[in-house]
Amino acid sequence: MIPIQTSLTQLLGIQTPIIAAAMAGASGGALASQVALAGGFGFVSAGYDSADFFKKEISIARNALHTAEDQTLRVGVGFLVWLLEKSPSKAEELISIALENRVQAVWLSFGEDIGRWVRYIREHDPRAGSKDAVKIFIQLSTVQELKVAITEWKADVIVVQGNEAGGHGLKSSLPLLTLFPLLANVASQLNGPPLLAAGGLATGSQVASLLTLGASGVVLGTRFLLSPESLYTDPHRKSLLAADSSLSVRTMAFDYARNTLGWPKGVDGRGLRNDTVDDYERGVDVNTVRERFAESARKGENNRSVVWAGSGVGLMSEILPAKDIITELHTECLQHLQSGAQLIAESQSNRL
Ligand SMILES: Cc1cc2nc3c(=O)[nH]c(=O)nc-3n(C[C@H](O)[C@H](O)[C@H](O)COP(=O)(O)O)c2cc1C
Structure with a gap:
């Protein structure tokens, strides 16, 4: 692989500025380690699960990367800050597992007092x-x-999350193509750290365009759900493959249905429209939405379950190993950057 170097790849010592997002319920040790082995960087989510589950996922990454205990583990860990705030003792346990394991990075989002956890x-x-x-x-x-x-x-490192992003995000977030340049201007005035772009990305050409806009890297979530290494189930992957982008909608329906309320003000989630969303939008009583959701999960049906998905889902047509996703995105990105460079070279030679 011809590396693509940016301030992010230098900071992390990686070959490609492509990051697999922290995804609660979806990104574990297998996904994060395969992304690292392909030259990118990935996050294990501490998510909603138990400390034992989290330890197991970390050890999967450690084994796959053949990392000794005193070496840096080349994956990150994602924390939802509102969950840390809800149970500080569990939070301290999860953070100590991450730090004892010498993970290379930690990802924080969605909390009232993120600064407290940065300091901690x-x-x-x-x-x-x-x-x-x-x-x-x-x-x-x-x-x-x-x-x-x-x-x-x-x-x-800062991850700029546009409205297109799968999973949770700020309901009123601007689309990435507007949001990224706005935030990049402010970050450069403040001499900020590497800025990454997230939301709706599916192809190497999109990655190249974000790098051209000044991003030091990109973050993809939904694309990696369509890898065998994600913690999503096969029926969920099938729904993603079948979906066009118009099915990706912002909603609170799933958080009401599964009772994961507690997100900071203004945050909702982007996922695939299904019967749960339709009921919620029709004003069906929340208890009924919950009962129908639980009943359909018991029966193993797929028409009410939570499948988070960004607006790029319609551009995704294949389940691929995480390593191949990285290689494909990287190669396509390089081709686009090279054709841009060629265009400039030709324009200059025409002027001579
Ligand atoms: C299944 C899923 C779970 C997610 N969980 C988290 C999370 O735990 N913390 C977080 O900060 N972002 C989470 N996100 C959002 C991602 O960090 C990222 O912003 C998003 O996936 C990028 O958009 P894309 O999915 O269109 O690529 C999640 C996204 C998905 C698809």
Whole structure:
């Protein structure tokens, strides 16, 4: 692989600026490690699961990457901050598992007081102050959050999440093509860290366009759900493959149905429209939505379950191993960057 070098690849020592997102319920040790083996970087989500489940996923990554206990584990860990805030003792346990395992990065998002956890992680990182200190990624969608993340929390990497993103996000977030340049301008005035772009990405040409806009890397979530390594089930993958982009909608229906309420104000989730969303939008009583959701899960049906998906889902037509997804995106991105460079060379030679 011809590497693509950016400030992000230098910071993490990786070959391609393509990151597999932290995805609660979907990104575990197998996905994150395969992405790392392909030259990218991936996150194990601590999500909604137990500490034992999280430990198991970390050890899957450790084994796949043949990492000794005293070496940096070349994956990150994603935390939903509102869940940390809900149960600080569990939060401390999960964070200590991540830090003891010397993970290379931590990803924080969706909380009222993210700064508290940034400080907590830095204070408890045994590598703090060294070049191997854990790198803190913050995902956000507004100028206001960006300023705080740069000036107060001194984030190591910022992920700019556009409205197209699968899973949870700010309901009022702007589309990525507008949001990214807006935030990039502010970040450059503040001398900010590497900025990554997330939301709706599916192809190498999109990756090339974001790098051209000044992104130091890109984050994809939904695309990696369509890999055998994600924790999604085969029926969920089938629904994603069958979906066109108009089925990707922002909604609170699933959080009501499965009772995962507690997200910060203004946050909802983007997933595939199905009977749960239709009932919710029709104003069906929440208890009934919940009962129907639980009943259909018991029966193993697929017409009410949660399948998070970004608006790029209609551009995805294949289940591929995570490594192949990285290679395909990287190769296609390089081709697009090279044709851009060729266009410039030709324009210059025509002028001579
Ligand atoms: C199944 C799924 C779960 C997600 N879980 C999280 C999460 O736990 N924390 C988070 O910050 N973002 C989460 N996200 C959002 C991703 O971090 C990322 O912004 C998004 O996947 C990018 O858009 P895309 O899915 O269109 O590629 C999730 C996304 C998906 C698809």
